[in-house]
Amino acid sequence: DTAVSQTPKYLVTQMGNDKSIKCEQNLGHDTMYWYKQDSKKFLKIMFSYNNKELIINETVPNRFSPKSPDKAHLNLHINSLELGDSAVYFCASSPSPAGGEDTQYFGPGTRLTVL
Amino acid sequence: TQLLEQSPQFLSIQEGENLTVYCNSSSVFSSLQWYRQEPGEGPVLLVTVVTGGEVKKLKRLTFQFGDARKDSSLHITAAQTGDTGLYLCAGEPAGNKLTFGGGTRVLVKP
Numbered sequence: 001d002t003a004v005s006q007t008p009k010y011l012v013t014q015m016g017n018d019k020s021i022k023c024e025q026n027l028g029h030d031t032m033y034w035y036k037q038d039s040k041k042f043l044k045i046m047f048s049y050n051n052k053e054l055i056i057n058e059t060v061p062n063r064f065s066p067k068s069p070d071k072a073h074l075n076l077h078i079n080s081l082e083l084g085d086s087a088v089y090f091c092a093s094s095p096s097p098a099g100g101e102d103t104q105y106f107g108p109g110t111r112l113t114v115l
Numbered sequence: 116t117q118l119l120e121q122s123p124q125f126l127s128i129q130e131g132e133n134l135t136v137y138c139n140s141s142s143v144f145s146s147l148q149w150y151r152q153e154p155g156e157g158p159v160l161l162v163t164v165v166t167g168g169e170v171k172k173l174k175r176l177t178f179q180f181g182d183a184r185k186d187s188s189l190h191i192t193a194a195q196t197g198d199t200g201l202y203l204c205a206g207e208p209a210g211n212k213l214t215f216g217g218g219t220r221v222l223v224k225p
Contacts, residue, residue: 004157040217041152041201041217041218041220042117042215042217042218043158043203043215043218044215045212045213045214048212056212058212090157090158092157101145101146101163101165101207103160103163104158104160104213105160106157106158106159107157108155108156108157109155109156109157
């Protein structure tokens with residue numbers, strides 16, 4: 001049983017397109033996250049939801065819009081894709097929004113390539 | 116400038132050798148975490164250190180949290196090829212937001 005799953009694993013698309021990445025966790029956690037890992041492997045938080053409510057919204061372009069239909073799901077929609085959006089996007093979950101006190105469980109990542 | 120600076124950025128050693136990677140900051144953290152990320156996968160938590168001066172051992176891995184809670188180190192004894200991966204330290208400076216260091220890529224050659 002996969003704890004945190006993401007689809008798709010790979011996404012190749014043209015500049016200007018709109019795409020979505022889906023994430024689901026079966027751990028019963030209250031908090032979910034989206035991270036972006038760039039080509040230099042630097043991992044940076046984008047968004048965090050706790051019980052379907054947005055609690056962290058980093059300086060991310062408005063083209064990125066997360067949605068949490070329930071606390072087990074957190075999707076990421078990206079409009080008007082740009083070359084600089086190419087990266088690996090990780091979904092994660094934790095029991096609570098306790099940051100460094102709680103264990104975060106990461107999904108396998110979605111490698112997005114914008115051509 | 117990153118809040119958490121990791122060094123070295125890359126380390127290549129032979130199986131059986133020891134290695135140490137460092138995570139440094141000018142900020143104080145209530146706790147620091149170490150994650151390992153293997154190619155094509157997400158990071159996996161190895162340990163959380165919470166007390167200044169704390170030392171935690173996980174088999175051949177030894178983690179230390181600095182007395183002032185601004186830095187941490189990870190020492191691997193008798194490295195194995197399975198230790199290959201990207202080692203990330205992470206901490207929460209404020210606002211329940213986990214911040215990651217730039218990572219150290221470790222390659223253990225047979």
